Amino acid sequence: MPYSPTRSIEGTVIAITGASSGIGAATAAALVDAGARVAVCGRREDRLAKLVTELGDDKVVPVAGDVRDPALNDALVAAAVRKWGRLDTMVANAGIGAYGGIMDLDDAELTEMVETNVLGTVWSVRSAVKQFRSQGDGGDLVIVASVAGFRGGADEAVYAGTKHAQVGLAGSLDRELRAEGTRVTLICPAGTHTEFAIGAGRIEGSAVLDSYLHPEDVAHAVRVVLEQPRAVRTTVWQMWSMQQQS
Structure with missing residues (x-):
């Protein structure tokens, strides 16, 4: 057969954290469109x-909770396995941010x-790794971080620090897990027009948001890396809109 x-990814089973809005919700829609089945978690049950109503209860299973709780993450994986028998991908997307100087946030x-x-x-x-090994x-493993993980900006020191941590985590995981057949991808968008930091440094309706990436742009990147042949891995994907300074 010719090489493709x-x-x-039709029929694959994917867990997505932080899926109640923004990039996570857009990613769920993009992957269901590609034929995948998704288990989604977030803090907002409504x-x-x-999302289940929009995408179909045969294609989506929801688990409400806070990603800071290890048991929530186990429950998300368990829900996917219970409904579809396995897990193929974890998209670690949940994240929050706020703008302010190092002494401004409590x-x-x-x-x-x-x-x-x-x-x-x-x-x-x-x-996810526990399930993959079983x-x-x-x-x-797809980790959605930020370009702030490579170059922090003023008034986002702690946020950038958390994104640098994700960059380091992904790089180490790639070296640790590749031998057992697990690919690790780090997707790092610049500013994206979502609810992120609204009321915490960003203003809803601000014209600058229109110059940002759309959540669907990032969701497309997730789909592209998952649709690569299993022999290919993309370790880092940085994304900017054409209107943003890099």
Whole structure:
């Protein structure tokens, strides 16, 4: 047979964290469109229910909860396995941010940001790897981070620190897990027009948001890396809109 640079992900089973809105919800829609089945989690149960209504309860299973809880991540994987028998991919997408100088945000805000962005990613990865190893055939880990993980900006020091942590985590996981058939992809978008940081440094309706990436752009990147042949891996994908400074 002739070589094909793409493969179908129809019928694969994918877990997505932070899927109640923004990039996570767009990714769920893009992957279901490609024929995948998705288990989604987020803190807003009503948003997850809306996603199920839009995409179909035969294609989506929701699990409400906070990604900072290791048990939530285990429950997400278990829901996918219970409904479809396996897990092929984890998209660790959940994340929050707020703008402000190092002394401007309070202790609770900073703690939530670090725990969500760093520990939430670690817990989702561990839950997925445990399942991949029980299946014995590897899988895909896709970590949605940010270009801030390579170059932090003013008034986002702690946020950028959490994204640098994700960059380091992904690089190490690639070296650790590749031999057992697990690919690790780091997707790093610049500013994306979502609910991210609205009221915490971004203003809903601001004209600058129109110059940002769309969540569907990032969702497309996730789909592209998953549709690569299993012999190919993309380790880092940075994304900017044409109107944004890099």
